[in-house]
Amino acid sequence: MTFREAIRRKIVLAGLVLGVLFLAVYSIGFRMIYTEISLEAAAAGGSIASLLVLREMSNFLLLAGLYAATFLSVAMGALLSADTLAGEINSGTIQTIVAKPLRRSDVVLGKWLAFAGLLGLYLLLLAGGVVASVYFQSGFVAQNLLRGLLLIYLEALLMMTFALACSSAMTALATGGTVFGLYGLAFIGGWIEQIGSIFNNQTAVQVGIATSLLFPTEAMWRRATYEMQSAVSSVLQMTPFVTLSVPNMVMIAYAVLYLLAALALAIRTFQNRDL
Numbered sequence: 001m002t003f004r005e006a007i008r009r010k011i012v013l014a015g016l017v018l019g020v021l022f023l024a025v026y027s028i029g030f031r032m033i034y035t036e037i038s039l040e041a042a043a044a045g046g047s048i049a050s051l052l053v054l055r056e057m058s059n060f061l062l063l064a065g066l067y068a069a070t071f072l073s074v075a076m077g078a079l080l081s082a083d084t085l086a087g088e089i090n091s092g093t094i095q096t097i098v099a100k101p102l103r104r105s106d107v108v109l110g111k112w113l114a115f116a117g118l119l120g121l122y123l124l125l126l127a128g129g130v131v132a133s134v135y136f137q138s139g140f141v142a143q144n145l146l147r148g149l150l151l152i153y154l155e156a157l158l159m160m161t162f163a164l165a166c167s168s169a170m171t172a173l174a175t176g177g178t179v180f181g182l183y184g185l186a187f188i189g190g191w192i193e194q195i196g197s198i199f200n201n202q203t204a205v206q207v208g209i210a211t212s213l214l215f216p217t218e219a220m221w222r223r224a225t226y227e228m229q230s231a232v233s234s235v236l237q238m239t240p241f242v243t244l245s246v247p248n249m250v251m252i253a254y255a256v257l258y259l260l261a262a263l264a265l266a267i268r269t270f271q272n273r274d275l
Contacts, residue, residue: 002114006080015076015122022072023129026065027137033061034138052232056239058140059230063241065130066228070152070221073123077160078179080115083172084164085270090171104271112164112263119156127152144227151224154255155217159183161259162215165266168273182215190218197244205245212247216255219247 006012037057041050085108088094094107127149134140142148159179166175193208195201212219226234226243233239 002084002111003118006114006118011080012118016125019072019122019125019129022068022126023133026068026130027133030061030065030133031137034058054138055140056230056233058134058138059142059228059233060239060241062130062134062140062142063225063228063239065134066127066148066152066224067221067241069123069126069130070155070224072126073119073152073156074159074183074217076122077115077119077156078163078176078183080118081111081160081163081167082175082179083167084111084115085167085266086170086172086175089273105267108164108168108263108267108270112161112266115160115164116157119160120153123149123153123156142228143230148224148228151220151227151252154252154259155220155224158215158217158220158255158259158262161262161266165262165269168266168269183217186211186215186218189214190222193245194222194243208245212251213254216247216251216258219251220255223247223252 034054034057037054041054044050085094131141131145131149162182163175163179166178170178189208189211191208192204193212196204196208222243223246225241226246229239229242234242237244
């Protein structure tokens with residue numbers, strides 16, 4: 001039912017059209033930049049240094065495309081969930097669903113599974129399209145690609161699940177403001193942690209870690225870039241996607257537990273809410 005509702009409300013169509021436009025613009029931009037760098041490498045006689053620059057630039061442009069795909073997926077996750085329970089409660093349509101022989105937990109879990117599937121397909125379109133575009137134009141494939149994409153998917157799921165939990169207790173507008181506010185806080189905290197690592201400022205690093213514990217979305221992205229970043233870029237710190245303060249496996253486990261706790265909170269809140 002949630003899948004059909006998303007199709008009826010044109011969410012799937014809008015995501016598909018905008019995703020294709022994003023990939024078209026990205027592919028054209030990548031082609032222009034890569035062609036220019038390839039010409040410079042050929043003019044240099046195909047030296048090892050020029051070929052290394054060409055490979056590192058491909059890695060940078062791939063991560064730049066995945067960065068945009070990540071933001072779009074996170075935004076889609078928030079928009080999908082923000083109005084699902086809150087909107088149906090306010091309009092009264094939720095009563096036609098809970099009147100059926102279904103537990104309220106089944107309603108929440110059904111919506112979560114449908115949105116998780118939609119997010120997976122959306123991320124496959126965007127991130128898969130970026131990876132395919134870079135591969136077919138340059139032959140470059142990032143290291144630990146699957147691991148990085150799974151972490152990006154986990155980030156989108158975190159956003160979607162937290163929005164679902166908020167939607168079970170608040171209005172759609174309040175949900176949107178809360179989740180995007182926390183996302184912005186985590187984003188700024190991540191940069192504070194990175195800058196603190198550059199200057200060896202432990203206070204700034206601790207502030208970044210604290211924001212990651214509050215909302216671990218940005219930590220998942222930084223771990224994903226760490227997995228997919230080339231060794232040369234990591235050592236020389238050649239791109240803005242180099243991760244100096246790397247979230248460890250404990251943070252990933254914390255993010256999974258955070259997701260499960262948010263889902264449990266959504267179920268409990270919806271079960272106890274007066275409809």
